Amino acid sequence: MAEQKTQENVMKSQQKCIAVFGLLCCFAVLIALIFSSVDVWGEDEGITEENCSSKCRIVLVENIPEEMDLSPVDEGTLPLTVGLHGLLDMAKRSVEIVSPRWTLTSREQQTDHFSASEGQRLFERLLGLKSRRVKLKVATSLTDSAELTTLAAHGAEVRYVNTTALTKGHLHSSFWVVDRRHIYIGSASMDWRSLAKMKELGVILYNCSCLALDLHRVFSFYWQLHYKDYIPSIWSKRVTALYSRDDPLLVHLNDSDTNVYMSTSPDLFCPKGRTRDVEAIHRVIQEAERFIYVSVTDYLPLVNRSSRGLHVTRYWSAIDEGLREALVLRRVSVRLLVSLWERTHPYTFNFVSSLTTLCLQLMDCNLEVKFFSADEGYHRHDEGLNHNKYMVTDNALYIGNLDWVGNDFAFNAGTGLVIKPIRGQRHLDSGPSVLDQMKAAFERDWFSQYAKSLQEVTTQTGRALKTATLSRVERERQTAA
Ligand SMILES: *[C@@H]1O[C@H](CO)[C@@H](O)[C@H](O)[C@H]1NC(C)=O
Ligand SMILES: *[C@@H]1O[C@H](CO)[C@@H](O)[C@H](O)[C@H]1NC(C)=O
Ligand SMILES: *[C@@H]1O[C@H](CO)[C@@H](O)[C@H](O)[C@H]1NC(C)=O
């Protein structure tokens, strides 16, 4: 009898245990659900998707090195430093920055006081944010940046993303989100050279909280990877995309209705709904009707892959094929402006000349390639380097953080912005659109003394660059002609 009773008791307490455990589980799941839909990180800026603003202003910002003989395309564009300082003037609550470099006050600059001072000035402004009670947040993949250590000591929150572990690359994204209202995106990073010696181009969108909320989600994505060496398999709602290639945001951009969305790289860094950079580029190329102008530092359709422990370099067709289709099948004119500098891969010449031979004996098939270099010697590191990374077509614009190199898209984290005005929505008296400005900036560079034809480059710099590759290109050219 007694034995039976104790057995009953044991069973009862086991059942209780199970019930309590079940309840605990439910509770945990509930907590997880609540946390995943509420912004647990820091202050809410009081703007939600329901009441965000999509009446935006856009301004093109450029850094043109002083010694370069190029002028701004339009009085509506701003020098990069003026644009960034303006954003800091406006900041009331938060400034979120992602940058591949933090060398605003690097030591090498001391040989060159004047051009360095812009970097120093911006760094001091960032240090001063704390006294205005503006929160500075930085996501980075740099471990040894003295500047970030200094900023952190002055109240900035710095979070480390181990891209080495996650993607085998680097965080090359370069953007600002200010008060979840204004954004900057472009080629310039937090490097004194970007404010002085290199040619940079970007855009600032003001009062554009709907888009800023989405870019903030990209930032939050990096933020939550702090010291993680894996990517969570379930995404928090806070980091999934609000808008995409197939579901863009409609904004009123300087008085004309325009579709916009953000894209990111690499694939691993694209949570649910987020358009990949390559998809965005592909779509913009596909929808071009008359012309495609591309300005990038490097163009190389190659990627390193490792399979079964072996490292192999493969042809990477993602962008190349889009251009080929546009050229041959749709007869869209393509202009490719690539930089010529010490890191130009010798195969660049082979791949671009292969594109040029594609149009052989085809009417209205038109591809031109030019190389941009401010330096006749082609050996200096980044003096006068054209660091731009954008594409403008007759109906859209893509501005990104990555060069058109397979390895960049495969391993490095970057972001892109697509702007596509809705046809027939512009008033004729509303001045040049951002597409017009971007096209004018491209043409200014293209027709400048710094842009050299493929032939000029292959003959003049034969000695400075890898002679073997170049003479092969030259031979191909001659046989083609
Ligand atoms: C937007 O809505 C949120 C909550 O719904 C509110 O707290 C916030 O004040 C609103 N912001 C504006 C600018 O209306
Ligand atoms: C948009 O409006 C702003 C402010 O009025 C102006 O500075 C800028 O040049 C305009 N942008 C374009 C592309 O017209
Ligand atoms: C980043 O990840 C790599 C590979 O997992 C590891 O060796 C390295 O120590 C990590 N870096 C930091 C700063 O945690």
Ligand SMILES: *[C@@H]1O[C@H](CO)[C@@H](O)[C@H](O)[C@H]1NC(C)=O
């Ligand atoms: C942004 O909006 C505010 C208030 O609506 C306005 O005062 C300000 O001039 C706008 N800024 C720009 C750059 O359009």
Ligand SMILES: *[C@@H]1O[C@H](CO)[C@@H](O)[C@H](O)[C@H]1NC(C)=O
């Ligand atoms: C990776 O690819 C580049 C070409 O993009 C090549 O020069 C380099 O040697 C490759 N590296 C490895 C480790 O395979």
